[in-house]
Amino acid sequence: xxxxxxxxxxxxxxxxxxxxxxxxxxxxxxxxxxxxxxxxxxxxxxxxxxxxxxxxxxxxxxxxxxxxxxxxxxxxxxxxxxxxxxxxxxxxxxxxxxxxxxxxxxxxxxxxxxxxxxxxxxxxxxxxxxxxxxxxxxxxxxxxxxxxxxxxxxxxxxxxxxxxxxxxxxxxxxxxxxxxxxxxx
Numbered sequence: 001x002x003x004x005x006x007x008x009x010x011x012x013x014x015x016x017x018x019x020x021x022x023x024x025x026x027x028x029x030x031x032x033x034x035x036x037x038x039x040x041x042x043x044x045x046x047x048x049x050x051x052x053x054x055x056x057x058x059x060x061x062x063x064x065x066x067x068x069x070x071x072x073x074x075x076x077x078x079x080x081x082x083x084x085x086x087x088x089x090x091x092x093x094x095x096x097x098x099x100x101x102x103x104x105x106x107x108x109x110x111x112x113x114x115x116x117x118x119x120x121x122x123x124x125x126x127x128x129x130x131x132x133x134x135x136x137x138x139x140x141x142x143x144x145x146x147x148x149x150x151x152x153x154x155x156x157x158x159x160x161x162x163x164x165x166x167x168x169x170x171x172x173x174x175x176x177x178x179x180x181x182x183x184x185x
Contacts, residue, residue, distance in 0.1 A: 008066040015058030022052025067102055071095055 025048030035041045077089045116133050119125040
């Protein structure tokens with residue numbers, strides 16, 4: 001869907017909407033008027049689980065490639081440091097570092113979510129954990145919007161896996177790579 005029709009950003013937005021609908025269906029399956037009927041509650045739960053799975057699958061399969069597309073420098077470049085030292089910047093290492101930070105933040109969020117949910121059961125820490133989680137969410141949103149948040153960078157696609165410039169790609173044209181010239185020191 002993302003490569004052929006909608007693009008990654010729109011696919012991610014639609015997938016998040018589908019996941020939210022699945023989450024709402026899961027909530028409906030647990031409300032008292034529905035849960036008193038076990039068969040309908042389980043059916044509603046199953047439908048919600050499937051809808052949420054479709055939404056999350058559409059999100060997760062497109063978010064990683066979208067992150068890689070945000071890095072604009074595709075070739076090796078020479079950068080002069082403030083000390084006067086000249087270094088070669090390799091986009092492969094930069095994208096690897098971007099992904100390390102991305103997955104580190106996923107793990108930090110998972111850890112914080114687990115700790116906050118445990119604190120929710122404590123009568124003393126319940127309001128503290130909820131207030132802190134809300135404050136962090138609001139501050140993150142405020143700083144994101146204040147920093148001049150823009151829609152993701154969209155690289156114009158000259159070819160895809162199936163098509164190359166509007167015509168079917170052959171195995172020889174798909175295997176050719178552009179010649180890279182190394183920067184001169």
